Amino acid sequence: MKKLSSYLGSLKLGIVLICLFAIVLIVATFFESSYGTRAVQYSIYKTAWFGLLLILIAINVTFAALKKYPWKKHQVGFVITHLGILVMIVGSFISFWFGVEGNLPLYNNEEKDYMLSDEQTLTLEIPQKNISLTKILNLGPYVKKGALATFSPDPTTEVRVDTFLPYAKVEESIVEDKTSNYEGIKLHLKNPFAAFDQWLLMNETGNEELQVGPATLIFKKLKDASSLHSFLHTKTASQKNSLGELKLTIHNQHWTLPISSSELSKTIPLNGSAFKLKNFQYFSDAQVQNGKLVNRSETLTNPALQFVLEGPEGSEKYISFTNFPNFSSMHQKTTVYNAKVEFMAHDSHVHSSQQHTLYLAVTPNQKLYYKVSSAKENRSGEIVVGKSYDTGWMDLTFTAEQFFPHATKKSSFSPFIPKDPNNPKALPALHLSFFKNGTLTHKEWLEFYENKHVVFEGEHYTISYLPKILPLYFSLHLKQFEMGTDPGTNNPATYKSHVTLKDSAAGGIVQDHLVTMNEPLTHKKFTFYQSSYQNDEEGRPIGSVLSVMYDPGRSLKYAGSLLIVLGILWMFFFKKIYMEAAQEYLKKKETLKLKPEETHAF
Structure with missing residues (x-):
């Protein structure tokens, strides 16, 4: 036992562990620069083997200190330094096991009393059976395939997650779907300078509108014959002045x-x-x-x-x-x-190109009609699939190449490699396979933050792929987000969030705070940092994203760092002063002992 404790506290083992630890940190630094923070956390810092390495270092430090017990005065710095290393390692483990990280996205004038954790959850619900199943997913930053997660709502049904894409490229297409109540039409638009295809999919409002350059495409669902007559013969806004x-x-x-x-x-x-x-x-x-x-x-x-x-x-x-x-x-x-x-x-000489509108309509018996509106005239008639029609502006013609009376939007996903892994601008995605009595009968892709309704074997499923929601027990209200830019450019330079903190459980606190990139907000156990912002389709900032952190081991990590610094100072600075003072004291003591003898000799 004494031989084992001597080896565990040996300098040789300590040097090996410290060298190994340094190599790991060097590799992790280069790994993070190439693959991002999420990847290095998953692959190195939050792995069992890295935790084991820290435990071995803690054991070596502990036995190295115990070998010198009982400690002498000149070993104070040594003991303080080793104690600091142990305290910092303990703090790191506490942060790892009990810490929370996430974010809080807020639009202007929005209030929330919860945060979105970094953990991902997949929830499957069958409302008519009152079934709700949830699994926490920890799939990391790499493409994975296989049985990653499985739901079994009943003995004959299985829903399996078999593909995970950490960053997914999404491509959308319109396909025929007999279960859909919405029509879809594919147009081919062409003039002497350009040619392209454009799909239009009807929506629940019965009016789909799309801006394509200077032209507007509008796809309407007509209710009856009178609606058709009105569509074909009603003058456009520009004609009604x-x-x-x-x-x-x-x-x-x-x-x-x-x-x-x-x-x-x-x-x-x-x-x-x-x-x-x-x-x-x-x-x-x-x-x-x-x-x-x-x-x-x-x-x-x-x-x-x-x-x-x-x-x-x-x-x-x-x-x-x-x-x-x-x-x-x-x-x-x-x-x-x-x-x-x-x-x-509306006027022929004020942005007349903005008045170029192509109206498409579908009747209850699935016949197609069109009306072309420009600043000068209207054209209308029935559409024959495959036939070209002149719009009367910009030498543009259109052709209805495909028409689906029952259509839906289908998304296909493929792996995407981001240029900046810390800002990938791409969401994760899951592929789910539905089995009935062991037979694969349905497939679905599900993007992060998506809540999808699926009909499988006559039953209605709701599947949600969302961040785990954690309560804050108080709320933050974003009054206004401000983004400063570099002079002469639109490049973001500064972020500011004007928020109001409301905490009814703490005496009805209502406080205004300014959260910036260098001024976080701390309340109770949570700290909020200004992280990013949300923008609209035009790129204008309309909200803020705050990073949220709860780090219960922070004080121990700070204390451990301070002890290490004090211990090193004691060993290499205060020790010298102490030793010089001790030697001076001993010299004086010897001098005092010699004085009586010198007097007696005389």
Whole structure:
């Protein structure tokens, strides 16, 4: 036993372990630079063998210190240094086992009392059977295949995760699906300069709209014969001499509204939301005079639309100029709703290209019709699949190459290698196989953050691939996110999140805080760091992403580091001072002993 303890605390073993530890850290550093933080955590720092290496170092340090027991005064620095190493290793293990890491994404004016953990969960639910099964997935940053996770909601059914893509490239296509209630049409658009294909898939609103360059494609579902007659013979907005068209985006919701002179005095609700538009003012030739917008003339020179957006958090005034679509967003200093507004005035000499619209319609008996709208004329008629039709603008023709009365969108996934693994801009994906009595009968891809409804063997399944949600027991409300840019560029330079902390359990705390890249917010056991931001389809920042960390071993790691520094200082600095003082003391003591003898001799 004495021989074993002597070997465990030997200098030779210590040198081997420290050299091995240094080699691992060097490899980990290069590994992280190539494959990212997530990969090095999974492959090295959070592995069992790395933990075992730390335990062996702790054992060697402990026995090395015990070998010299009882300790002498000149060994104080040695003992403090070894104690610091042990304390730091213990703190690291506590952080590993009990620490929590995640993030908190917030849109402007949004409040949450939970965080999203770095752990991924897969949940399978069958509502009619009241079945809900959840598994935590720890699949790492590498492509994996095989039986990665299995659900068995009943003895004859098995749902198996058989492929995991840590970074997935998604390609979408429209395919025929007899179970779908939505139609799909593939158009081939061509002029002397370009040619391309475009799919349109009907949605639940019965109106699918897509902007393709200067043209607009609209796919409508008609209810009856009167709807068809109205579609073919109703004049377009430009022919009715309407004022224009307003496009509005709020929190990734989109609306397109025709604006006519008769609607200026109305309050217009936005379908599917709590928002309303009111107090419209139209200007054909807008100009600012004495801080107010006035109409300089009736000539359509600088058309603009001013209105009030009313919502749950109050009202905001917006102005949109047809000729300067970015003007309102550039000059609006504070906003709650952060709405994106675009007003397109209808006139043949003001953005006439914006009025090029191709309307497609499908009747209940699955017949197709079209109507082409331009600033000059309308064309309409029945569509024959495979036949080309002239739009009347830009020498553009269109052909309906395929039509599916029952269509759905299908996503295919393939592995993707990101240039920057720490900012991959690609989500993980899972492939699931559904078995009935041992026979594979259905397959599905599921992207991270996706909640999908699947019909399998006549039963409705809900499958969710989401981060694990952890409660905070208090809430954070994002009042406003601000992003600073480098001078003369749009490159992000600084992030600022103005948040309100609310904690009813701690005496009803309501506090405003500013979270920046160098100023985290700490409350209770959680620390919030400014990490990233969320943007809309136009790239404008509309929210913040805060990193959330709970590190119960942090104080021990700090204390261990401090003890190591103090121990080293004691061994190489204070020890010398101590030894010099001790030698001086001994010399004086010897001198005092010799003085009586010298006196007696005389």
